[in-house]
Amino acid sequence: MQKKVDTIIIGAGMSGLAAGIRLSMYNKKVLIIEKHTITGGLNSYYARGKRKFDVGLHALTNFVGPSERGKPFNKLLKQLRIPYEEFKIHPQNYSMIQFPEKSLKFTNEIEYFIEEISRQFPAEIDGFMSLINHIKNFNEVDLSNETVMAKDVVANFIKNKSLIEMIFCPLLIYGSAWENDMDFSQFVIMFKSIFLEGFGRPEGGVRTIIDLLLKRLEVCGGEIQFKSEITRIITNNGKVTAVEINGKDIIECDSILSSMGLPETMSVVDQDLEYSPRVGNLSFTESILITDKKPRDLGIDATIIFYNNRPEYHYLKPQTLFDSESAVVCFPNNFLHDDFDEGVLRVTNIANFDLWNQELLLSRESYQEKKLDVYNQSLAILKKCGMSSEFSVNFKDIFTPTTIKRYTNHFGGTVYGSIDKSRNGSTPISGLYICGTDQGFLGIVGSMLSGISMANLHVLQGSL
Amino acid sequence: MLSNEEVRSKVLDIIADIALDDDVTGIKDEVSLRDQLDLDSMDFLDIVMELKKRHKIEVPQEDYTRLASMQSCVEYLTPKFNA
Numbered sequence: 435m436q437k438k439v440d441t442i443i444i445g446a447g448m449s450g451l452a453a454g455i456r457l458s459m460y461n462k463k464v465l466i467i468e469k470h471t472i473t474g475g476l477n478s479y480y481a482r483g484k485r486k487f488d489v490g491l492h493a494l495t496n497f498v499g500p501s502e503r504g505k506p507f508n509k510l511l512k513q514l515r516i517p518y519e520e521f522k523i524h525p526q527n528y529s530m531i532q533f534p535e536k537s538l539k540f541t542n543e544i545e546y547f548i549e550e551i552s553r554q555f556p557a558e559i560d561g562f563m564s565l566i567n568h569i570k571n572f573n574e575v576d577l578s579n580e581t582v583m584a585k586d587v588v589a590n591f592i593k594n595k596s597l598i599e600m601i602f603c604p605l606l607i608y609g610s611a612w613e614n615d616m617d618f619s620q621f622v623i624m625f626k627s628i629f630l631e632g633f634g635r636p637e638g639g640v641r642t643i644i645d646l647l648l649k650r651l652e653v654c655g656g657e658i659q660f661k662s663e664i665t666r667i668i669t670n671n672g673k674v675t676a677v678e679i680n681g682k683d684i685i686e687c688d689s690i691l692s693s694m695g696l697p698e699t700m701s702v703v704d705q706d707l708e709y710s711p712r713v714g715n716l717s718f719t720e721s722i723l724i725t726d727k728k729p730r731d732l733g734i735d736a737t738i739i740f741y742n743n744r745p746e747y748h749y750l751k752p753q754t755l756f757d758s759e760s761a762v763v764c765f766p767n768n769f770l771h772d773d774f775d776e777g778v779l780r781v782t783n784i785a786n787f788d789l790w791n792q793e794l795l796l797s798r799e800s801y802q803e804k805k806l807d808v809y810n811q812s813l814a815i816l817k818k819c820g821m822s823s824e825f826s827v828n829f830k831d832i833f834t835p836t837t838i839k840r841y842t843n844h845f846g847g848t849v850y851g852s853i854d855k856s857r858n859g860s861t862p863i864s865g866l867y868i869c870g871t872d873q874g875f876l877g878i879v880g881s882m883l884s885g886i887s888m889a890n891l892h893v894l895q896g897s898l
Numbered sequence: 899m900l901s902n903e904e905v906r907s908k909v910l911d912i913i914a915d916i917a918l919d920d921d922v923t924g925i926k927d928e929v930s931l932r933d934q935l936d937l938d939s940m941d942f943l944d945i946v947m948e949l950k951k952r953h954k955i956e957v958p959q960e961d962y963t964r965l966a967s968m969q970s971c972v973e974y975l976t977p978k979f980n981a
Binding site: 461517 | 915916917918919936938940941943944947950951
C-alpha cells in the first residue's frame with residue numbers, strides 16, 4: 435500500500451487534533467496517525483461499568499469569559515471556529531495551596547489571591563504586585579525567548595522562600611518537565627493560565643472537548659487512522675519523505691507534525707543524528723476514588739488542593755515509588771456544575787518510573803500491592819486535607835507511571851515530556867516539526883494552541 | 899464585475915466567520931480592523947487563507963498591510979476579484 439498526503443500528524447491527542455483541524459480547514463490532505471484505538475492522548479478517558487473516567491485532565495486552565503479578548507482560550511476557539519458555549523465550561527469554586535505553616539486560597543479572580551497574599555505575607559505584597567505586572571507585560575509565546583530560570587527571576591520580586599515555593603507549587607505540578615524550576619516563559623504561561631485566568635471544567639469532562647475536536651475535524655475532512663504506530667520516519671538528504679506504519683505500510687508526505695514527544699520522535703528517524711533530546715524525570719501515580727458521599731458533605735468545598743507537607747516543595751523524581759508528602763487532590767464535583775451522582779476524588783502523587791517498572795518486572799503481585807499502598811496513602815492525604823473519613827468507597831482505580839507509558843508511549847512514563855523543548859517546533863530534519871508537550875505550550879489549552887501555531891507556522895504560512 | 903460594495907460584503911463574510919464572537923455589522927470602513935475587532939496576526943493569516951480558499955485570491959506577505967482597514971481591503975482586493 436503506497437499513498438501520499440500533504441501532512442502526517444503523529445498522535446490524535448489535543449495538539450494533533452487541533453493541528454489536523456487547521457490544516458484540513460485549508461484543504462491540506464491530512465492524516466492523523468494514532469497508536470491507540472481512541473483519541474485524546476495524555477488527556478483521554480475510559481469507562482468501567484457504567485462509570486466514565488477522565489485521564490489527565492483535572493481542570494482546564496486558562497478559564498476566561500467569552501468576551502475576554504486575545505486570551506489563549508478564546509484565541510484557540512477562534513482558530514478552530516468553535517463557539518465558546520459549545521465547550522460548556524464551568525468555573526472552579528476555589529483552589530488551595532496547602533503547606534505545613536500556611537495555606538493560600540485562589541479563585542479565578544486574581545484579586546482574591548492578592549488579598550490572601552497581602553494578609554499572610556504582608557511584607558511581600560508590593561513585590562508580588564510588581565511580579566504580576568512583569569508577567570502581564572511579558573510575551574511568553576514569543577518563539578525566540580531565551581531560556582531563563584524562573585526562580586531566579588521571581589527572586590527579584592519576592593524574598594520570602596516559603597511564598598516562592600507556594601507560588602511555584604501548582605505551576606510546577608501542572609506542567610513542568612523540569613525538576614524544581616522552570617523556564618521563565620513556561621512559568622509565565624502557567625502563571626497566567628492558572629492565577630490570572632483560572633480553572634474550569636467542561637460539562638462531561640474531557641470527552642466534551644475531544645468530541646468537539648473530532649466533529650470539527652470530520653467537517654473539515656481530516657482523517658484519523660487508529661491502531662497505527664509510526665515505526666520509522668523516512669528521510670532523504672535531511673528531509674522528510676514518508677513514514678512507515680506498523681513496520682510495513684509506507685505513506686509519503688511533504689511534512690510531519692509530531693506530537694509523540696521529542697525524544698520519541700527522534701528515535702524513529704531513519705538516520706543517525708547528533709541530537710538526542712533528554713527524557714524527562716517526572717511521572718505520576720493517581721488514585722481515583724468513587725465515594726458514596728460527595729466532598730461537600732465531607733467538609734471539602736475546594737476544587738483542587740495542592741498539598742505539600744514539607745517546608746519546601748520537592749518537585750522532583752522521588753527516590754521511592756512515589757512521594758506521599760505532596761499531592762494534587764482534585765474534586766471534580768466542586769466545579770460550578772457537578773456532572774456526577776457520586777463523589778469523585780483524584781489524588782495525584784509524583785512518582786518514580788524506574789522503580790515502578792522494576793516492580794512490574796519483578797512480579798505482578800507485588801506491583802498490585804504497591805498500587806494498594808498508593809491508594810492507602812491517598813486516603814491519608816485526603817484526611818490531611820481536612821476531609822472527613824465518614825464515607826465508603828464504591829469503586830477505586832489506581833494508575834502508575836507504567837500505566838502512563840503503556841498508554842502514551844512516552845519514554846519514562848512522562849506526562850510533561852522531555853526536559854528539552856523545541857519552542858519553534860523545528861528539528862534537525864527539514865519537514866519534521868514538533869507540536870504538543872515537547873513544543874512547550876502547556877496544559878490542554880496550551881497543547882491545542884501548540885498544534886494550531888505549529889500548523890500555521892510550518893505548513894500554512896509556507897504554502898501561501 | 900464586482901462592485902466595491904460586493905467585495906466589501908465578501909470580505910465581511912470572511913471576517914464574520916473568523917471573529918465568531920464579534921459583532922461585525924458596525925465596522926467602520928476607514929478605521930483599522932484591529933482597533934475594532936479582536937483580531938491578531940493569527941487571524942490576519944486566516945483572512946489571507948480564506949481569500950485563497952474561497953476566491954482563489956493570493957495576497958503576498960508584503961501586501962498584508964493593505965488589509966488593515968475595510969476601506970484598504972476593498973481598494974486592494976476589488977481589482978483582484980475582477981482580474
